[in-house]
Amino acid sequence: NAGVTQTPKFRVLKTGQSMTLLCAQDMNHEYMYWYRQDPGMGLRLIHYSVGEGTTAKGEVPDGYNVSRLKKQNFLLGLESAAPSQTSVYFCASRGTAFEKLFFGSGTQLSVL
Amino acid sequence: AQSVTQLDSHVSVSEGTPVLLRCNYSSSYSPSLFWYVQHPNKGLQLLLKYTSAATLVKGINGFEAEFKKSETSFHLTKPSAHMSDAAEYFCVVSSYGGATNKLIFGTGTLLAVQP
Numbered sequence: 001n002a003g004v005t006q007t008p009k010f011r012v013l014k015t016g017q018s019m020t021l022l023c024a025q026d027m028n029h030e031y032m033y034w035y036r037q038d039p040g041m042g043l044r045l046i047h048y049s050v051g052e053g054t055t056a057k058g059e060v061p062d063g064y065n066v067s068r069l070k071k072q073n074f075l076l077g078l079e080s081a082a083p084s085q086t087s088v089y090f091c092a093s094r095g096t097a098f099e100k101l102f103f104g105s106g107t108q109l110s111v112l
Numbered sequence: 113a114q115s116v117t118q119l120d121s122h123v124s125v126s127e128g129t130p131v132l133l134r135c136n137y138s139s140s141y142s143p144s145l146f147w148y149v150q151h152p153n154k155g156l157q158l159l160l161k162y163t164s165a166a167t168l169v170k171g172i173n174g175f176e177a178e179f180k181k182s183e184t185s186f187h188l189t190k191p192s193a194h195m196s197d198a199a200e201y202f203c204v205v206s207s208y209g210g211a212t213n214k215l216i217f218g219t220g221t222l223l224a225v226q227p
Binding site (some may be wrong): 004044 | 157218220
């Protein structure tokens with residue numbers, strides 16, 4: 001049982017480049033989330049999805065887009081990367097127990 | 113609005129001594145509170161949860177937390193630290209409303225355990 005898988009694990013971008021982070025879960029969870037983690041700021045919610053075909057904005061959505069075309073996948077896109085988006089990104093999913101999030105191992109992104 | 117404040121960004125203890133990680137919360141109604149743990153280079157893992165049942169909550173790896181409404185606190189404790197407890201700990205409160213419940217994370221407390 002793989003749980004929540006994020007790819008890639010590391011990435012370095014130049015300012016203005018685009019990229020997509022992929023999150024896949026094999027637990028048949030309806031809810032999926034993208035967080036960013038920055039030193040001294042905890043985790044902040046970027047976007048989330050309550051089911052296939054739906055997405056919603058979180059706390060810090062600017063500069064990011066998401067898609068949930070398939071229930072098991074939640075994609076996070078950066079159309080034009082900025083240095084302020086240097087962070088560690090975590091994907092999470094959950095079933096009916098709203099407090100128990102299952103996290104991926106993170107993507108470390110550096111934007112130069 | 114719901115929020116949590118973790119009072120210490122870093123805590124250092126010696127192996128075998130007690131651990132206390134402090135968390136205060138703010139909520140306009142009876143909250144659900146949680147502690148998550150993040151080991152180095154790993155995702156977060158649920159440690160324990162309080163959802164208005166018993167005020168003393170036991171979690172994994174010998175950790176427990178006590179909900180104190182009068183003090184708006186939810187401190188995490190462990191009687192005797194182990195080297196494997198070194199990690200970052202997040203206090204979390206649930207935020208109700210809209211289409212889904214969301215979790216609001218504190219800024220984290222990094223626990224170091226000295227031999």
